[in-house]
Each structure stands twice: as structure tokens, then as C-alpha cells.
Amino acid sequence: MSLITLTTDFGLKDHFVGAVKGAIYSELPEAKIVDITHLISPFNITETSYILKNAYKSFPKGTIHIVGVDSELSTENKHIALELDEHFFICPDNGLISMVASEVNPTKIVEINIHDYIESSFPVLDVFVQVASHIARGGSLNIIGKEIQSYKKLVEIQPKVNQDQTIIVGGVIYIDNYGNVITNITKKLFSLIGKGRNFTISAGRYQFKKIVNQYNEIVDYTVPSEQRMYDGNKLTLFNSAGYLEIAIYKSNLETVGGASTLLGLGYRDTITIEFDTVVKPEFVPINS
Structure with missing residues (x-):
């Protein structure tokens, strides 16, 4: 069938x-x-x-x-x-x-x-x-x-890396139902170029220096639930597809809003990751 x-x-x-x-x-x-x-x-x-x-x-x-x-x-x-x-x-x-x-x-x-x-x-x-x-x-x-033997290829889905491999320049390729912003920067590329270095992600007027593993990682569960004020906080993570995502915790387009609207990010907007020039000594190569 x-x-x-x-x-x-x-x-x-x-x-x-x-x-x-x-x-x-x-x-x-x-x-x-x-x-x-x-x-x-x-x-x-x-x-x-x-x-x-x-x-x-x-x-x-x-x-x-x-x-x-x-x-x-x-x-x-x-x-x-x-x-x-x-x-x-x-x-x-x-x-x-x-x-x-x-x-x-x-x-x-x-x-x-x-x-x-x-x-x-x-x-x-x-x-x-x-x-x-x-x-x-x-x-x-x-x-x-x-x-x-070939097919047309989209140039815009490929992020660019500068010559000394300190900067990745990507862009927004998709905005999901929650208003989360998905970029064309993959976890694989981030690891390969970053080599464990500290970094700054620039998205419009906003900057991020940390990538979480899951959305609720920003929540401190030692704080009583009635005292938590995390809804609407911005974060970055690599989503289940392996692409860098900029999100709003528990976003709701009808109330809190999503990353796209709250951060003013739209399709094809530029997202930049700049790495420190010094590689951390504890870095383990991706192919080791």
C-alpha cells in the first residue's frame, strides 16, 4: 500500500x-x-x-x-x-x-x-x-x-565562516508556531568552528553568551513555583533538528509573544556568532 x-x-x-x-x-x-x-x-x-x-x-x-x-x-x-x-x-x-x-x-x-x-x-x-x-x-x-546529475542549490541556507574562523554569519530560515526563530547554523558547524571557545551570539539588538540544552534549563526548580518568573525569558539552544534556535520560554503568541515578535527577528535576518580567539585547553576535538 x-x-x-x-x-x-x-x-x-x-x-x-x-x-x-x-x-x-x-x-x-x-x-x-x-x-x-x-x-x-x-x-x-x-x-x-x-x-x-x-x-x-x-x-x-x-x-x-x-x-x-x-x-x-x-x-x-x-x-x-x-x-x-x-x-x-x-x-x-x-x-x-x-x-x-x-x-x-x-x-x-x-x-x-x-x-x-x-x-x-x-x-x-x-x-x-x-x-x-x-x-x-x-x-x-x-x-x-x-x-x-544535479539540482539547484540554495545559497542562503549555508552560513558563512570568516577566514580566521572566529565568526559564523548565518540567518533566520524559519519561524515556528511558537514564534521561535530557527537559524541555518548547525550544532555540527558550531562545534567544528568554535572548538570549545567562549562566544557571543548577536541577533538584532540582543546578545547571548550561553546555549542551553533544553528550554526549561533556565528554570531554578529550587525556587517555589509561585515565585518563579521565567515565562517570557529569552534563550538559545540547538533544537531537535540540530539547528540554533532563539526562543522565548513558554512563549504564547497571544499573550507573552514569541522570539520573532519580541526580539524583532524575521525571515532572512542576520545572526552572528563571534568566538574568542583563545581555544580552551580542555577542548576535545569533534572527531577524536
Whole structure:
């Protein structure tokens, strides 16, 4: 039985999501469809890439992932299907696969060519569903496209490191439902460049000199609960996906507010980490 996921910026008001699901069931009555999200910010490729990277690994091998964000076909925005980490992805070649493929190279990539006999202004419905159905029936990728060797890569998802490796310059790539700000700086890069040195994280007008391991680490549980005043405190940590996150403890967008609103941080804003020049003597190399 085929398992197909949907990730789009269609929202939930219009008919688009329902139409795509109906088309899948028409082709594959026994299919199982899982919505990853339909609330991607319109045309936000970086946000799509982040969400897809952190969602797909939870699905069983062989899952087919349809991704409909900025999917209109053009000479600069081809459609591709690829096999990666024993999963299949059907999406526009606009860079959204960059983060997913940052650690695992695709086994095969094809440029979809069935547009020759399918005219559509809604390619997710008319083209991507057909490709997904073909794969679900055990069809080869080579039947629906010409094999290619590369895909578009997003430059903005890669943080930069200065020449003497004392500064990492990253940016905001996603703001979650709690208003937490996720950057493109990974724990792996932080450890590799930082080498145990003291640091200062600069985010807008705010600075941080400590990264906690979990949100409630800032709470002193020796203080009686009625005397604790931590809600709304700002903090930084590496989230479950391994990316540096700037958060507000127990944030609530309707009351306390989130890091994005309270700290004035938005998509693509710059986040900088500056390290001391002296490496701590007790530092143990990451690959030791």
C-alpha cells in the first residue's frame, strides 16, 4: 500500500488540497495520504526545505513525497523526481531539495518530461500525482524523465565562516508556531568552528553568551513555583533538528509573544556568532 505525503503552500481555505487528494485516490484507491503541512509561507523555498528535511525521516522507506511550493513550470523552474535515502521526492527544481540532500546524496534524479502530453496550470494535481502513482506502482524513474546529475542549490541556507574562523554569519530560515526563530547554523558547524571557545551570539539588538540544552534549563526548580518568573525569558539552544534556535520560554503568541515578535527577528535576518580567539585547553576535538 502506497504512502504519499503532501507538503504545500496551498493553505486550507481553497479546493487545492482536496483536489490533489481526490486525484491520488482516483489513481490509487488504497493509498494512504499524510499531510506534512499546507501552511508553508507562500513561495517560501527555504521554509519548505527545513520542514521537509525534518519530517521525511520519520516516514518508512519507500514513502513518496509530493512537494508543491513555487511549482509552476518554466524554463528556470523544471520539475524533478528523485530517489534519496530510500525515499522518493517529486518537486520543482527550485532549490527546496537542498537541505534534504545536504547530508545524503540522491541515488537518482530525473527531469520530469510527461508535460509533453499533459497541459496544466496546476502541475501538482495533473503532473506530480501521475508521477507519484507511477512510482507507487513500481515504475522506474527513467520512464517519466531524463536522468540528470544535479539540482539547484540554495545559497542562503549555508552560513558563512570568516577566514580566521572566529565568526559564523548565518540567518533566520524559519519561524515556528511558537514564534521561535530557527537559524541555518548547525550544532555540527558550531562545534567544528568554535572548538570549545567562549562566544557571543548577536541577533538584532540582543546578545547571548550561553546555549542551553533544553528550554526549561533556565528554570531554578529550587525556587517555589509561585515565585518563579521565567515565562517570557529569552534563550538559545540547538533544537531537535540540530539547528540554533532563539526562543522565548513558554512563549504564547497571544499573550507573552514569541522570539520573532519580541526580539524583532524575521525571515532572512542576520545572526552572528563571534568566538574568542583563545581555544580552551580542555577542548576535545569533534572527531577524536
